[in-house]
Amino acid sequence: MKLKEIGEDRIIKELSREFSRRHRRLVKGIGDDTSVTLQAGGRHLLATTDILIEGTHFKRGWTTPYLLGRKALSISLSDVAAMGGEPLFYLVSVALPPDTEKQFLDELYRGLSDCGKEHGAVLAGGNTAKTKGAVMVATTLFGEAPAQETVYRSGAGPGDVIYVTGCIGDAALGLRLLKKHGGAALKRTAFRKPVMRQLDPSPRMSVGRSLARKRLATAMIDVSDGLVLDLKRLCEAGAVGAVIDARRVPLSAEFKRLFPAAGTTDGIRRALTGGEDYELLFSAPEKAAKKISALSSRDVPVTPIGVITRSKDVCVTFTAGRPLKISRAGFEHF
Amino acid sequence: MKLKEIGEDRIIKELSREFSRRHRRLVKGIGDDTSVTLQAGGRHLLATTDILIEGTHFKRGWTTPYLLGRKALSISLSDVAAMGGEPLFYLVSVALPPDTEKQFLDELYRGLSDCGKEHGAVLAGGNTAKTKGAVMVATTLFGEAPAQETVYRSGAGPGDVIYVTGCIGDAALGLRLLKKHGGAALKRTAFRKPVMRQLDPSPRMSVGRSLARKRLATAMIDVSDGLVLDLKRLCEAGAVGAVIDARRVPLSAEFKRLFPAAGTTDGIRRALTGGEDYELLFSAPEKAAKKISALSSRDVPVTPIGVITRSKDVCVTFTAGRPLKISRAGFEHF
Numbered sequence: 268m269k270l271k272e273i274g275e276d277r278i279i280k281e282l283s284r285e286f287s288r289r290h291r292r293l294v295k296g297i298g299d300d301t302s303v304t305l306q307a308g309g310r311h312l313l314a315t316t317d318i319l320i321e322g323t324h325f326k327r328g329w330t331t332p333y334l335l336g337r338k339a340l341s342i343s344l345s346d347v348a349a350m351g352g353e354p355l356f357y358l359v360s361v362a363l364p365p366d367t368e369k370q371f372l373d374e375l376y377r378g379l380s381d382c383g384k385e386h387g388a389v390l391a392g393g394n395t396a397k398t399k400g401a402v403m404v405a406t407t408l409f410g411e412a413p414a415q416e417t418v419y420r421s422g423a424g425p426g427d428v429i430y431v432t433g434c435i436g437d438a439a440l441g442l443r444l445l446k447k448h449g450g451a452a453l454k455r456t457a458f459r460k461p462v463m464r465q466l467d468p469s470p471r472m473s474v475g476r477s478l479a480r481k482r483l484a485t486a487m488i489d490v491s492d493g494l495v496l497d498l499k500r501l502c503e504a505g506a507v508g509a510v511i512d513a514r515r516v517p518l519s520a521e522f523k524r525l526f527p528a529a530g531t532t533d534g535i536r537r538a539l540t541g542g543e544d545y546e547l548l549f550s551a552p553e554k555a556a557k558k559i560s561a562l563s564s565r566d567v568p569v570t571p572i573g574v575i576t577r578s579k580d581v582c583v584t585f586t587a588g589r590p591l592k593i594s595r596a597g598f599e600h601f
Numbered sequence: 602m603k604l605k606e607i608g609e610d611r612i613i614k615e616l617s618r619e620f621s622r623r624h625r626r627l628v629k630g631i632g633d634d635t636s637v638t639l640q641a642g643g644r645h646l647l648a649t650t651d652i653l654i655e656g657t658h659f660k661r662g663w664t665t666p667y668l669l670g671r672k673a674l675s676i677s678l679s680d681v682a683a684m685g686g687e688p689l690f691y692l693v694s695v696a697l698p699p700d701t702e703k704q705f706l707d708e709l710y711r712g713l714s715d716c717g718k719e720h721g722a723v724l725a726g727g728n729t730a731k732t733k734g735a736v737m738v739a740t741t742l743f744g745e746a747p748a749q750e751t752v753y754r755s756g757a758g759p760g761d762v763i764y765v766t767g768c769i770g771d772a773a774l775g776l777r778l779l780k781k782h783g784g785a786a787l788k789r790t791a792f793r794k795p796v797m798r799q800l801d802p803s804p805r806m807s808v809g810r811s812l813a814r815k816r817l818a819t820a821m822i823d824v825s826d827g828l829v830l831d832l833k834r835l836c837e838a839g840a841v842g843a844v845i846d847a848r849r850v851p852l853s854a855e856f857k858r859l860f861p862a863a864g865t866t867d868g869i870r871r872a873l874t875g876g877e878d879y880e881l882l883f884s885a886p887e888k889a890a891k892k893i894s895a896l897s898s899r900d901v902p903v904t905p906i907g908v909i910t911r912s913k914d915v916c917v918t919f920t921a922g923r924p925l926k927i928s929r930a931g932f933e934h935f
Binding site: 308312314316317318320321322324325356358359360362386389391393394396397398399400401403405407409 | 642647648651654655657658690693694696708727728731733735737741
């Protein structure tokens with residue numbers, strides 16, 4: 268059987284079932300945003316690894332080495348944010364063709380370094396390797412959280428409100444603009460915001476950490492592969508379902524302006540399944556609503572979009588409460 | 602300037618100088634076998650990342666997915682051994698073409714898992730990604746050691762004896778046999794030992810840990826890129842030099858039998874610069890000789906091969922104490 272016929276989630280699930288082993292210090296292995304390991308001092312060590320491959324995750328003509336470095340770390344930071352943790356250190360492996368200009372690597376590391384500085388993460392090691400093929404950047408990030416504060420994907424209970432940070436769909440729109448206009452899209456002022464949301468996502472460290480510290484979120488995940496797909500993962504982990512109202516999912520002014528079908532079912536479908544938003548999707552008891560709205564800001568709004576249900580289904584309503592059929596919930600890695 | 606014109610060591614050094622930052626919990630970042638971070642409970646967390654790329658580090662026809670998985674973890678384990686640490690957890694990223702058979706990934710993970718079990722390391726997470734290009738396996742391993750026991754590359758003092766575990770040169774011989782005979786070399790009984798030393802190296806966890814626990818080694822590194830090159834790294838880190846006697850460097854019976862030039866300067870040069878032995882190279886005070894020889898076994902001999910000097914040069918003697926000229930100290934990654 269071929270990988271593309273199975274799909275990433277099932278592959279990971281099967282690998283996890285087959286190869287996960289118990290260890291007194293492994294709190295959470297495969298199947299969450301980061302692994303969680305108990306440090307000697309009682310704090311959770313959070314570790315996550317991500318990989319960006321040329322031709323799969325980026326095109327050299329559509330980005331810059333600097334932005335590539337930033338993104339490589341941001342997507343790992345987003346995973347740590349989704350656990351409610353604080354980032355600490357990161358390791359990087361870069362594979363490049365031997366005739367690559369040194370400047371490429373410098374710029375890439377500068378992107379990593381700047382992004383790390385903004386969020387308090389420090390480069391702790393790494394290596395470079397030669398490849399005849401695609402450029403590749405693999406990042407491993409360690410973070411930590413007090414053991415009692417870590418927020419898992421599981422934990423959502425029926426009646427909990429579902430929230431999402433920021434706006435959804437801009438990263439997918441940015442990708443669309445890059446596909447249509449190539450690298451030129453980077454230079455068009457009107458396209459800048461969605462294109463940068465695709466190339467330089469903002470991990471929501473502060474909201475993630477606050478939710479954890481105040482013990483407000485019952486479950487959390489970052490939106491990497493599409494809101495609907497990641498919501499399904501959160502629901503599956505908690506053995507619950509969800510109903511979300513697509514009209515409440517926040518869309519940016521740029522999305523509404525630049526995406527011709529923004530207000531239609533096609534438009535909302537694309538926003539909900541596009542992926543790479545790196546926003547936080549979480550559930551919280553209804554009684555936490557006031558404290559959660561206090562975390563909402565103009566830059567990073569926190570918006571209630573639905574509710575956790577007892578059924579195992581994830582249902583999206585759009586016009587007049589009618590369910591919106593979504594055949595492809597998000598980005599499948601194979 | 603192109604990467605291949607600079608060389609990996611200089612690239613890493615420059616990146617380290619430019620991008621390393623201080624952090625109260627980062628004990629050692631770039632420039633050693635693993636990063637060292639202080640855990641909350643006072644133990645060092647050791648973390649290392651490695652990457653195997655098809656066409657650069659392996660050929661699919663020359664190995665099996667199972668052996669590839671084993672090697673991906675073994676080379677990281679060897680790094681933790683070289684710090685005197687114990688392995689704990691690992692993360693894996695695998696990039697594969699979408700039409701890869703699922704069995705390939707299963708076998709790869711089985712190799713990882715079996716190797717992990719043998720050394721007490723547990724899979725803690727990972728991901729898979731699609732690539733149109735080369736197959737790639739990136740491993741991140743965490744280990745730990747009591748803070749006062751961690752062994753660094755630096756620390757060798759003039760007069761210290763230089764030791765190496767196991768035999769040197771078999772992995773290079775194995776590669777030579779694979780280049781000559783292709784995958785068929787895997788099946789030839791006479792070739793099996795050196796070929797398996799290339800495809801399935803044995804990290805020296807037990808010797809590494811014992812040296813650390815008993816505080817015998819003043820400096821340590823694993824032999825990944827060639828004994829001479831890695832000895833140069835150890836000397837540079839400690840601002841010392843070394844003289845080693847090539848005739849004392851242990852060669853296996855297979856090396857002597859299968860490598861026609863084994864007894865010549867060409868033969869010894871290849872053994873000393875071939876790389877991928879994943880043996881431990883360390884220095885220790887002369888007075889520790891007895892305790893160190895107690896760690897030596899038939900399977901994993903520990904052999905004194907030279908001495909640390911005050912000069913900054915690394916000198917290899919062969920016939921009658923005459924220096925052996927070595928133009929290429931080991932494997933350069935670019």
